[in-house]
Structures are given as structure tokens and as C-alpha cells.
Amino acid sequence: MDPIDVQAAGGGIAQQPADCLVVELAEDARRLTGVAAQVDTALRGAIAAMLRDGLITGRAGEVVSVPTGGRVPAKRVVVHGTGKDARTIDQLRRQAGNLARALRGLNAGRVALSTEAATDRLDPEDAARALTEGFALGLYRFDRHHTRAEDRPRGAVSALTLVEPAPRKLAAVRRGVEVGRVLADATNLTRDLANEPANLMTPTIVAERAQAVAAAGGLECTIIERAEAERLGMGSYLSVANGSSQPPKFIVLRYRGGGRTRPLGLVGKGITFDTGGISLKPGAGMERMKGDMTGAAAVIGAMQAIAALAPAVNVLAVAPCTENMPSGSATKPGDVVYAMDGQSIEVLNTDAEGRLVLADGLAYARRQGCAALVDVATLTGAMSIALGNVRIGTFANNDRLYQDLERAAAACGERLWRMPLDAEYGELIKSDVADIKNTAGPAAGSITAAKFLERFVGDTPWAHLDIAGVMDSTSDTGVLVKGNTGAPVRTLVHLALARARA
Numbered sequence: 001m002d003p004i005d006v007q008a009a010g011g012g013i014a015q016q017p018a019d020c021l022v023v024e025l026a027e028d029a030r031r032l033t034g035v036a037a038q039v040d041t042a043l044r045g046a047i048a049a050m051l052r053d054g055l056i057t058g059r060a061g062e063v064v065s066v067p068t069g070g071r072v073p074a075k076r077v078v079v080h081g082t083g084k085d086a087r088t089i090d091q092l093r094r095q096a097g098n099l100a101r102a103l104r105g106l107n108a109g110r111v112a113l114s115t116e117a118a119t120d121r122l123d124p125e126d127a128a129r130a131l132t133e134g135f136a137l138g139l140y141r142f143d144r145h146h147t148r149a150e151d152r153p154r155g156a157v158s159a160l161t162l163v164e165p166a167p168r169k170l171a172a173v174r175r176g177v178e179v180g181r182v183l184a185d186a187t188n189l190t191r192d193l194a195n196e197p198a199n200l201m202t203p204t205i206v207a208e209r210a211q212a213v214a215a216a217g218g219l220e221c222t223i224i225e226r227a228e229a230e231r232l233g234m235g236s237y238l239s240v241a242n243g244s245s246q247p248p249k250f251i252v253l254r255y256r257g258g259g260r261t262r263p264l265g266l267v268g269k270g271i272t273f274d275t276g277g278i279s280l281k282p283g284a285g286m287e288r289m290k291g292d293m294t295g296a297a298a299v300i301g302a303m304q305a306i307a308a309l310a311p312a313v314n315v316l317a318v319a320p321c322t323e324n325m326p327s328g329s330a331t332k333p334g335d336v337v338y339a340m341d342g343q344s345i346e347v348l349n350t351d352a353e354g355r356l357v358l359a360d361g362l363a364y365a366r367r368q369g370c371a372a373l374v375d376v377a378t379l380t381g382a383m384s385i386a387l388g389n390v391r392i393g394t395f396a397n398n399d400r401l402y403q404d405l406e407r408a409a410a411a412c413g414e415r416l417w418r419m420p421l422d423a424e425y426g427e428l429i430k431s432d433v434a435d436i437k438n439t440a441g442p443a444a445g446s447i448t449a450a451k452f453l454e455r456f457v458g459d460t461p462w463a464h465l466d467i468a469g470v471m472d473s474t475s476d477t478g479v480l481v482k483g484n485t486g487a488p489v490r491t492l493v494h495l496a497l498a499r500a501r502a
């Protein structure tokens with residue numbers, strides 16, 4: 001999907017060269033003030049009359065279209081209701097997503113939106129960023145495989161201009177638009193990669209897409225092929241690839257902005273399709289497993305944004321990619337494999353493959369000297385049992401890192417919840433025949449998976465984001481649209497920005 005063009009502008013909104021002007025109105029506003037009053041004057045009282053007649057109420061989410069009859073350059077004015085209470089940044093972002101889709105339904109074309117109401121009580125930069133993200137994320141759609149135009153959603157919002165009436169706030173609004181655009185584009189890139197069906201997003205294609213991101217953003221990109229992975233001793237990662245005829249690709253991206261400091265390491269699970277392997281999954285709903293490379297897609301998306309925002313920090317992104325397939329050459333339950341740090345693993349269930357690829361991903365990143373490690377993985381179905389699709393289950397061996405992540409998530413409307421790593425849970429993955437086994441019983445499935453990963457980070461500060469619950473959305477709501485959510489790209493980027501400031 002083409003990213004929507006978002007700009008900031010100062011001055012009055014009435015004369016903006018746009019097809020649609022959007023002004024915001026709170027519920028119970030008895031009369032129009034500020035920009036709404038100016039636009040109303042240009043329309044000779046048309047909005048005030050509708051307000052008086054109860055045709056406009058200002059209820060949260062209300063979208064009322066008022067024809068301008070040629071009194072301003074735009075063909076229509078949309079009055080957007082913001083509700084009774086003052087909005088938080090998160091509510092603003094979500095409302096913007098819903099508004100954007102409503103405007104598309106109206107075929108609004110080029111939209112100019114007054115930021116007066118949004119920047120009135122909220123920080124202008126944060127508000128502009130939230131509005132930009134809301135529009136660009138809310139308008140996302142994955143429709144490239146509909147070959148017939150009538151099967152694609154109709155209507156268009158082709159451009160958005162945020163019009164800030166207060167000159168002293170304009171610079172902040174411009175910054176917010178700039179950063180919001182970068183973050184939304186990165187999130188939508190992740191959505192594109194993860195929504196693509198597995199036959200069209202093989203490990204080879206993920207690697208090509210990572211190389212393209214690197215070339216465009218000035219990142220270093222190395223693809224570790226199977227032979228090199230064998231030399232490095234990545235037996236755990238490679239054991240997952242055994243059943244597939246697609247060559248595995250271990251993707252490494254580097255952003256250098258922090259001189260000689262140790263990098264932040266981002267590690268993303270890149271299973272381009274998870275059949276379960278010999279421990280085959282049931283057929284119903286298996287197509288969802290095309291999204292099992294969302295972690296890899298998220299670290300690639302985050303690196304695109306980090307390259308664009310250029311923080312003073314070094315970041316290393318690692319994405320071990322492979323399919324998990326059953327075949328005559330596939331790994332079998334009971335097989336013992338060796339990770340690159342020498343630890344032996346009894347593979348009791350080939351469907352617990354994410355931790356196997358992450359073991360070598362984390363070990364590799366650690367060997368590269370990362371100061372901190374954050375992995376992102378659609379790791380366990382148990383995670384969505386525990387937290388549903390609202391919060392990202394987050395494990396950390398380091399309080400500082402967890403707090404930094406929580407702050408980063410709060411800055412962008414993503415939500416984390418800390419999960420435990422007590423030593424007792426580690427007892428459950430002890431193996432009779434190897435150092436550890438890749439599955440324990442049904443109890444605490446997300447935690448035993450995290451305990452498995454913990455074995456590969458040593459004493460490096462590390463956090464693990466199990467995004468299995470938040471990977472996809474079943475409806476269009478707020479910044480989310482049906483399909484992959486692109487979480488937690490924005491949290492990862494904010495974390496990198498914060499580390500550059502520290």
C-alpha cells in the first residue's frame with residue numbers, strides 16, 4: 001500500500017487547498033469557537049445551524065459532512081466529535097484511526113485537519129505524532145492480491161495536512177508529523193511483510209526485503225546462509241530448517257549511530273510458516289501461521305525507522321528465518337541438537353520451534369557484544385490465553401531494561417505486562433538426556449518458553465516480548481485493521497531513541 005502523504009501547515013484552515021476540511025467539536029459545546037467558528041463564518045452559519053438543530057452533537061467518533069457550496073476551496077467540511085472528556089494521547093491516536101477510515105468511506109480525497117482541539121491541552125508534538133500515526137495506521141490495508149478493483153475497499157484519503165493555528169506550536173507539530181510518519185511507515189512495512197502469505201514471503205524473500213530496507217536507509221546487511229550457519233554451530237536454528245525445501249536465511253542488520261559503544265540487540269523470530277513440523281498442528285486456522293515471522297518483520301521495520309530517525313546509538317538486528325515443515329528430513333521428537341554456545345537441547349516437540357531459532361539468534365547477538373538484548377516472538381499460544389490481544393507479555397532479567405521498555409511502550413500506545421521468571425519454572429525444562437528440553441508440560445507454557453530463552457543470554461540485560469496474543473486483529477478498530485498489527489515496532493524504536501538520549 002502506498003503510504004499516505006502527511007504534511008503540517010500553519011495559518012487558517014478555511015483557505016487550505018484540500019477537498020475536505022476537518023474541524024473538531026466537543027460534546028455539549030453550546031457554541032462554536034476558534035477554528036470551528038471561523039469555518040462556520042465562511043459557511044455563513046451552516047455548522048452553527050446544524051448544531052442548533054441537533055444534527056451535530058460532538059459525540060465521540062461522530063463524523064458529519066457539511067457541503068460548502070463553493071464558499072471555501074474545499075468541497076466539504078467534516079465536523080468530528082471528540083466527546084465529553086479531555087482526550088489522552090492514546091485516545092487521540094485511536095480516534096484518528098477511526099476518523100481516517102470514516103473519511104475514506106466518504107471518499108474525502110485531500111484532507112486538511114485542524115489541530116487546534118488536539119494541541120489545546122496536549123503536548124503539540126505528541127498530539128501531531130498521534131494524529132499522524134492514527135491516520136497512517138488506520139488507513140492501512142493489505143489488498144494487493146485482489147486483482148479486481150471492485151474487491152478492494154472503495155474511497156480514498158490521498159493526503160493529510162495538519163493545520164496548526166498557533167504559530168508558536170507549528171515547529172512542534174512539524175516534528176510530530178515527521179516522526180509519526182516514520183513510525184507509521186515502519187509499522188505498515190512490518191504489517192506488509194507479515195500479512196503476505198508464506199508462499200510469497202519465504203526466508204529468501206524476507207532476506208531480500210531486509211536488504212532493500214538496508215540499501216534505502218544506509219544500514220549494513222549480512223545474510224548468513226546455511227553453510228555459514230553450520231560453521232558457526234547454529235545447530236538449534238538449523239534443526240528447524242531440516243524439513244523445509246526453502247533455504248534458511250539468518251538476517252543481520254546493523255545501524256551505526258553510537259560510535260564505539262556496544263549495540264542494542266534486537267532479535268526477531270522469523271518462522272515464515274509454522275506447520276508444527278513432525279509435531280504437526282491441527283489444520284483449522286493453520287493459515288494464521290504465515291504470521292509467525294512477525295518478530296522478524298518487527299525488527300526489520302524498527303530498523304527502517306531507526307535509520308530514518310538516526311539516533312546516537314548502535315543497534316544490531318538479528319532475524320533467524322526459516323520455515324517449520326514436516327518431511328523425510330525433518331527433525332523428529334526426541335532428537336538432540338546443539339546451539340552455537342554449545343548447549344544441548346532435546347527437541348521433544350517440533351512445534352516449539354521458535355525458542356530453537358531464538359536460542360541461536362540470542363547467542364549470536366550476545367557474541368556480537370550487545371549491551372542489551374530484546375527479542376520479539378510469536379512464541380506461545382499460552383500467551384494469548386494469559387493476556388489476550390491487549391497486552392504484550394514481557395519477560396526481563398533486568399529491571400532497568402523493563403522500565404525503559406515500559407516507558408517506550410507508553411510513548412506510543414502499546415501496552416506491556418511483566419511476566420515472572422522465577423527459578424522454579426526453570427526446573428521444568430531440565431532434560432533427562434540433554435542440557436535442556438524444548439517443552440515442559442502445559443503449565444505456565446509462556447514462562448517455561450521464556451526460561452528456555454534465558455539460558456542463552458548469560459548475564460546480558462535481556463527482555464523477551466511474546467507477541468503471540470497481539471500479532472493480529474480480527475477487526476478494524478482505532479489504529480488496528482484486520483490482519484497483522486505491526487506490534488511492537490514503535491516500542492522498539494522508542495527504546496532505541498531513549499537509549500540515544502541516555
Ligand code: BES
Binds near residue numbers: 274288380445468469
Ligand atoms: N507459533 C506458535 C505460537 C503461536 C500460536 C503464535 C498461535 C501465534 C498464534 C509456536 O511456535 C507454537 O507452536 N507454540 C506451541 C508451543 C508448545 C508446543 C509448547 C504452542 O503454543 O502450542
Ligand code: MN
Binds near residue numbers: 274
Ligand atoms: Mn510452533
Ligand code: ZN
Binds near residue numbers: 353
Ligand atoms: Zn511458531
